[in-house]
Amino acid sequence: MTARAETWLWIIQRATAAVLALAVLIHIVTIVYAVRAGLSAPAVLARTQGNLWWLGFYLVFVLATALHAGVGLRTILRELTPWRGSSVDGASACASLFLLVAGWRAAIGLFA
Amino acid sequence: MSGTIEVAVWRGGADGSLRLYEVPEQESQTVLDVVTYIQRRLDPTLSYRFACRVGMCGSCAMTVNGLARWTCRTHVRNVVRRGKLELRPLANLPLIKDLVTDMTAFFEKWTRAKGAFVPAADRLQDFARVPPDSRARQAASAGIECIGCGVCYASCDVVSWNPGYLGPAALNRAWTLVNDVRDAGNRERLTAVAGDAGCHACHSHRSCVERCPKALDPTGSIAGLKRATARALLRREL
Numbered sequence: 507m508t509a510r511a512e513t514w515l516w517i518i519q520r521a522t523a524a525v526l527a528l529a530v531l532i533h534i535v536t537i538v539y540a541v542r543a544g545l546s547a548p549a550v551l552a553r554t555q556g557n558l559w560w561l562g563f564y565l566v567f568v569l570a571t572a573l574h575a576g577v578g579l580r581t582i583l584r585e586l587t588p589w590r591g592s593s594v595d596g597a598s599a600c601a602s603l604f605l606l607v608a609g610w611r612a613a614i615g616l617f618a
Numbered sequence: 619m620s621g622t623i624e625v626a627v628w629r630g631g632a633d634g635s636l637r638l639y640e641v642p643e644q645e646s647q648t649v650l651d652v653v654t655y656i657q658r659r660l661d662p663t664l665s666y667r668f669a670c671r672v673g674m675c676g677s678c679a680m681t682v683n684g685l686a687r688w689t690c691r692t693h694v695r696n697v698v699r700r701g702k703l704e705l706r707p708l709a710n711l712p713l714i715k716d717l718v719t720d721m722t723a724f725f726e727k728w729t730r731a732k733g734a735f736v737p738a739a740d741r742l743q744d745f746a747r748v749p750p751d752s753r754a755r756q757a758a759s760a761g762i763e764c765i766g767c768g769v770c771y772a773s774c775d776v777v778s779w780n781p782g783y784l785g786p787a788a789l790n791r792a793w794t795l796v797n798d799v800r801d802a803g804n805r806e807r808l809t810a811v812a813g814d815a816g817c818h819a820c821h822s823h824r825s826c827v828e829r830c831p832k833a834l835d836p837t838g839s840i841a842g843l844k845r846a847t848a849r850a851l852l853r854r855e856l
Contacts, residue, residue, distance in 0.1 A: 509812035513851045516818040516844060581819075585779040 507595065515577050522574040529567040554616040561617040568609030576602025623698060625652055627664065628706040632713050636704065649689035650678050652703065653717065666717040673831065676767030680717050681706040686772040688831045708772035710781075724768050724785070731788040732810045735795060736803030746800045758797035761790045761839045763832050770826035770836055782815035786826035786836035789817050793839035796846055808843070808850045817843035 507515075540550065554560045580598035583589050621643045626636040639656050650668055657664040668678035673691045680689050683697050683704050694703065711719035739746065748755050770786040777783050792811050795801050811817045817840045826836040850856040 507814045509809045509816070509847070510851060510856050512814050512816065512818050513812050513847045513856060517848055517851070584814075585776070 515580075518573050519577045522570040522577075525566065525570040526574055529563070529570060532563065533567065551616065556617065558617075561613060564613035564616070565610060568606060568613055572602045572606035572609060575605055621701065623652065623694065624702045625656065626702070626704045627653075627656065627717070629664070629716055631715060634713075634716075636706075643694070647694045649680070649682050649687070649692045649694060649697065649703065649705070652694060653680075653689060653705065664717070665715045674765065676765035679708055679767045679769045679772070681708060681772065686769040686829055688767060688769065691831060708768055710772050710774065710777045711768065719768075721768060723781075724771055724787070725766070727784045727788040728766075728791055730810060731784050731792040731816075732803055732807035733788055733791040733795065734803075735798065736801050738800055738802035748799055752799075754797040754799055757842065758794045761794045761834055761836070764790055764834055765832065767831065769829050769831060773825040773829040775823050775825060776819055776821060780815060780819060783819050784811065784816055786820075786840065789820070789843055790834065790836040790839040793842050793846075796843065805850075805855055808847050809856055811843050812847040812851075812856060817847065820844075 540553070543549075576598045579601050580594055583594050583598065622640045623643055625639045625641050627639060628634060629637045639660050641652050641655050641660075644651070650671060653664070653666050654668075657666065666678070666680070668690065669675040671678075671690045673688055676688070678689045679686055681687075681704075682689065682692055683699060686708055687697070689705075697703065705717060707713050707717050707719045711721060711724060714720050764787055766787060768787070770790075771777055774783070774786055777785050789811060792807055795807060796804055820837065820840045822837050822841070824837045827834070827838075830836065847856060
């Protein structure tokens with residue numbers, strides 16, 4: 507990859523890490539709060555359906571996760587396996603895309 | 619001080635093995651003294667590298683009981699374990715023989731990281747005036763004392779995983795030049811250190827900082843390069 511592309515990936519990794527630090531905290535606090543009286547699908551849906559705030563939060567959370575995981579996976583594969591070249595970049599991008607589509611689908615499913 | 623030290627020394631090439639030697643203990647004995655004793659008194663075929671013996675030249679670094687160190691500035695009493703020493707060549711470098719590694723790749727990476735000064739002025743111009751307390755001068759001074767011994771490079775996990783990685787010493791050198799206001803080569807330098815085996819590959823494990831015999835902070839220098847390359851990218855200078 508070029509110097510420009512590598513530097514973009516680094517900026518994306520750092521920026522998404524900053525988003526995730528806050529998003530994971532909100533996510534975990536919400537879990538602890540939500541399971542106080544047992545966890546049920548109707549209770550979750552009652553909180554998320556039609557709630558634009560939660561939809562926006564999870565769309566951003568999923569986007570940050572997908573980008574962060576893809577860049578990190580690429581680094582791990584290149585360091586811990588002999589796999590090199592553009593196919594690693596492609597595979598990592600596919601992993602990112604899968605997380606993004608699956609995550610956004612779930613977030614939209616909870617909203618709709 | 620009348621005992622002996624049991625010293626296991628790597629002999630041969632990459633497929634060699636450890637050989638045991640008995641070396642008499644002495645007052646204020648350094649690990650380099652031990653290696654020299656073995657070569658002069660016990661086995662003249664032992665190959666090792668040294669020059670100044672006082673921590674100036676950076677040529678006597680070896681792996682002593684598992685950690686990369688200057689042998690000339692390492693006292694035996696500080697590293698010996700139950701009367702035993704284990705001496706191996708530096709890690710992450712091709713082995714030539716015994717305790718001597720091939721440093722070619724290490725120094726080629728300094729060239730690849732554009733570690734050479736590129737003058738912005740010619741001899742007809744006046745001397746550059748660099749305020750000693752300026753931020754750039756302070757940053758350059760913090761990394762300038764590297765003598766290229768390779769201890770950081772041998773201690774770096776990222777080099778062991780990715781042999782193409784430029785490594786702490788070459789990147790630290792690049793950072794000192796990025797902060798040299800007389801230098802005109804930063805556009806090429808930042809591009810060179812931002813490649814896929816450059817500064818962004820560093821995980822900040824700080825083994826280089828932990829092991830550097832000069833107490834330098836290559837991880838900090840690499841972090842500086844990460845910021846500098848990001849700024850250059852956003853200004854479309856990369």
